Amino acid sequence: MAAEQRQFIECVLLGTRDAEIDSKRNKSSCFTSKIGELPNCFPSLTLRYPSCSICNGILVHVVQVYCPLEGSPYYRTVNVFACPSRACFGKSESWTVLRSQCLETEATQAQEPKANQEATMATRDWCEGADDWGIDEETESSAPPANSSMETDFTSQLQGLSLREHLQSSVPAGEGLLLPGPVPTFQPYYISVVDEGEFCVDADMDHAQRLLKEYQRREGVDVQQLISCDGEGESEKYEKTKARHGDEIFLKFMKKISVCQEQVLRYSRKGQPLFITAPPSNVKQMVPCCRSCGSPRIFEFQIMPALVSMLKSINTDGLTVEFGTVLIYTCEKSCWSPSNQTPLEEFLFVQTDPDQKLFK
Secondary structure, three states: OHHHHHHHHOOOEEEEEEEEOOOOOOOOOOOOOEEOOOOOOOOOOEEEOOEOOOOOOEOEEEEEEEOOOOOOOEEEEEEEEEOOOHHHOOOHHHEEEEEEEEEHHHHHHHHHHHOOOOOOOOEEEOOOOOOOOEEEOOOOOOOOOOOOOOOOHHHHHOOOOEEEOOOOOOOOOOOEEEOOOOOOOEOOEEEEEEEHHHOOHHHHHHHHHHHHHHHHHHHOOOHHHHHHOOOHHHHHHHHHOOOOOOOHHHHHHHHHHOOOOOEEEEEOOOOOOOOOOOOOOOHHHHOOOOOOOOOOEEEEEEEOHHHHHHOOEOOOOOOOOOOOEEEEEEEOOOOOOOOOOOOEEOEEEEEOOOOHHHHO
8 A cells, every 4th residue: 555655646747838729719718737828717716816925016827737636526727827027036925826626516507508619629637546637739620519529549548538528608606817907928838748657758868968968068967977876875976976066956856857858847746846956954844734724735746947938928028937946835635615716825935947048
């Protein structure tokens, strides 16, 4: 049992940027994992667009992750926002993470009046344990009508995968997304998902090797020796390969992501975060318990530095956000009351990137 639990905790799903979301052809929904655009709101909720707790400026929506939990009656989405002011870069207080949930029965009832509309993108529900999260996949052709049969040839490759058509619905109970006015927005892209353990290393190894060699040239690091240092008894060999800036945590980070340098998300609920620099010694004490139910918060996913160069504004010149990695912690019980009318705020921790240009 312990071995099974340990294997579960170590399961990591990687999110990478997929096709651009074309609003003229397909509209995103609460069931879409995406980069940028405005957040989507479940029909029973009211989502008041957040502002920066440091400068009071309007935040920009960075990512939306659809991540329902196995065995739960709720649909579940997490939205992450950041302040685009350079004075706030690298400060956790300038970011906000909101968790929204909705009973499946509520979502079904809200969709019924729109049942005759054309379906939006099909959603993949990832049902491997409690790490489930969904994506929308865009094809070259337009979305199929609601009464057409869906292609299911890829289902044989993914255990527990199911297709479901989610329809754009009206807001029967909540007020939906409430904006303070015009807000800065990043170009939207779908997020595709791959299991880190099944990722084809060869596909992106050439690119990763080029980046590592460039890092080796600039920092004086012996990459091959670093890669060979997997055991705890290799501390002396590892010390010889430390960069001039002495950040061995960063080197471990680079080694871990080298199989997929383009990853923008790492999802591993109840797993371990991948730090880009040494965390504070009291990092575990820094994560507060859930303000709603008092349960401990656990690590769920993190946003990766490759995303920085992919964030392109669609309505504001010079819009950007800089970070190393953003660690998202959520309520262990994922508590939710059917009477909740607004999303619940969760906790995040921002680490700056010691070498951001390496990911551009």
